[in-house]
């Protein structure tokens with residue numbers, strides 16, 4: 001199994017290109033099931049989760065062609081996928097495939113909307129909590145689907161098609177909003193999604209669906225209105241830049257010191273996180289090519305942060321912020337309000353000498369001047385990268401094990417960091 005070795009202490013200086021957003025690419029690829037035309041997606045990141053969804057779509061009969069680079073493309077351009085769901089040969093998404101990645105459950109929405117039936121394995125819990133799908137099922141039932149749970153599968157039927165309805169989510173859910181939005185595009189009549197997630201990835205999917213001929217208004221607000229249409233067409237769409245990758249590298253620079261241009265980043269997609277970084281002592285300068293992050297000389301200040309749905313501080317940056325705060329002056333408070341068990345990195349950060357105590361959903365971090373390198377491992381993607389951030393600032397050697405988690409969501413992480421001066425390498429086998 002591959003590992004990452006880091007010798008800490010180097011500043012980061014240079015440019016890091018930000019990849020396309022994993023959490024937009026996955027629902028965008030899923031949306032290709034809504035049409036028998038070809039959907040072309042540009043700037044798709046090369047990630048294990050993307051490859052896994054390609055396998056899942058392939059199982060439904062979807063053809064995916066990956067095109068090579070074109071003249072003028074930058075070295076770091078993401079891949080282009082030509083996705084054609086002309087004929088859906090199978091409306092079942094089996095346990096073996098869905099259990100590997102929760103977002104694959106979302107195929108249920110386009111399948112029921114276009115085919116009138118879907119049988120999709122329940123995804124189960126994961127390292128960051130139980131993560132139920134009750135609200136996704138509620139949304140599809142509101143749209144008129146008959147749903148039964150049978151043998152670990154959600155069996156969904158709507159032989160006469162879905163019907164527009166009001167779906168009022170009792171809590172903000174990204175997955176619920178994606179599912180409701182995709183399903184509603186082909187339902188008869190009007191659907192109103194109340195308390196919708198406002199995440200930029202939802203807006204990106206809605207933008208693509210609009211180009212496919214869907215009638216949607218209000219994406220990016222808590223109230224999305226969808227007028228169903230009979231069919232959707234193909235289109236070409238560029239995946240938006242990854243705000244979580246952007247925030248992660250911004251925190252890495254704040255941690256090590258230095259000056260890095262995050263090329264292609266859109267600062268407005270992570271304003272709350274950038275505000276926290278400014279409070280902590282980083283200098284953030286948005287510019288035409290992205291955002292520049294620097295920290296020179298002065299130490300880090302402690303912060304008090306709660307995670308929240310967009311536009312609040314993202315749960316997907318909570319672990320990285322915690323790593324950063326291990327070196328701040330004073331005590332920081334980080335409260336996780338989205339997932340009940342997203343503190344798996346705490347015990348691993350302690351191996352570096354970090355001082356963190358947990359009380360329910362709040363972590364108190366007492367900053368320390370010195371972290372010491374250590375062998376570590378993590379059980380989810382963002383927790384893993386928080387260990388990389390700690391390793392970059394720790395004295396001596398850190399070995400991050402189980403890095404398949406990192407490969408799910410960070411494209412060429414070690415290349416991007418070493419190009420900016422980090423002493424980091426992948427050790428294969």
Ligand code: EPZ
Nearest residue numbers: 023103131132133134135136173174175176316338339381
């Ligand atoms: C998406 O997960 C992201 N995944 C997550 O990123 C991210 O952490 C999360 O949104 C929150 O921003 C993808 O986009 C692929 P939710 P999702 O539905 O959609 C509860 C990463 O590291 N809930 O917004 O599954 C749920 O348990 C990943 O890239 C229900 O109770 O998250 C949670 O407490 C990890 N019932 C809250 O809602 C439901 O039916 C928000 O979950 C659905 C969700």
